Structure formats: C-alpha cells, structure tokens
Amino acid sequence: MPAKDAPCQRSRRRFRHRSCELALLDPEDLAGITPVVNRxxxxxxxxxxxxxxxxxxxxxxxxxxxxxxxxxxxxxxxxxxxxxxxxxxxxxxxxxxxxxxxx
Known part of the structure; x- marks a missing residue:
C-alpha cells in the first residue's frame, strides 16, 4: 500500500504540494542565472x-x-x-x- 505522502515523493523534482515547496525548475537548472529585474x-x-x-x-x-x-x-x-x-x-x-x- 502506498504511503500517504507518495504523490509528493514522486514529484519531488517538480510541482510539490502540501508542505513541499513549489518549483518549476530544479535548483541546479537555475545555478548561475540572474533573476529578471521588473522595470x-x-x-x-x-x-x-x-x-x-x-x-x-x-x-x-x-x-x-x-x-x-x-x-x-x-x-x-x-x-x-x-x-x-x-x-x-x-x-x-x-x-x-x-x-x-x-x-
């Protein structure tokens, strides 16, 4: 029987829910990129x-x-x-x- 938090575990690399953080990209994909400045x-x-x-x-x-x-x-x-x-x-x-x- 799957654990209650199995959906969060399966999607650990992408869209996380409940107490997990939301992220569209992995932190290593964002390394070295400067954020866009809103002007x-x-x-x-x-x-x-x-x-x-x-x-x-x-x-x-x-x-x-x-x-x-x-x-x-x-x-x-x-x-x-x-x-x-x-x-x-x-x-x-x-x-x-x-x-x-x-x-």
Whole structure:
C-alpha cells in the first residue's frame, strides 16, 4: 500500500504540494542565472510624464480645449506603442480608451 505522502515523493523534482515547496525548475537548472529585474514602474513613470507633458504643452501653447483631448489621447497611444511594442495589441488599447472590452 502506498504511503500517504507518495504523490509528493514522486514529484519531488517538480510541482510539490502540501508542505513541499513549489518549483518549476530544479535548483541546479537555475545555478548561475540572474533573476529578471521588473522595470514596469519605469514604463509607467515615463508614460505618466509624457501624458502630463502633453497636457501641459497643449495648455501652454493655447491649443483649444476641443482639440487638446484628442491630442492627449493620440500622444498616449503613440507613447504606449513605443514603450510596450508588440506586447500590447493596438485594438485592445483603443478599446480601453473607449471603455469597451472584447474579451
């Protein structure tokens, strides 16, 4: 008769459960690899700065209020496209700006 903890023993190298640790890779597979640094905050800070800069620039240049909204939206779309590249689908971004969701 198998022991109560047999599933954990069989999967000792991979997905462990209960009191076992969870790991997708063995520690020897990760030896010598540096972890990835999350720089999402940099992208968000740049995006915020560009959007605020576009709003201030439009105000200082005397752009009419009816044109400043679309101008800021277009600048935001272009900036997100530059910062995120192919990771963000353009149609999804337009849907977000409109307040819609296709999913």
């Amino acid at each position: 999402e905050w940099v992208r968000l800070a740049v995006l915020g700065g560009v959007v605020v800069g576009a709003a201030l620039g439009a105000n200082l240049l005397g752009v009419p209020d009816s044109a400043s909204g679309p101008l800021i939206g277009i600048v935001s779309l272009i900036t997100v496209g530059v910062l995120y590249g192919a990771r963000l689908v353009g149609t999804d971004l337009i849907d977000v700006m409109r307040g819609h969701s296709r999913k």
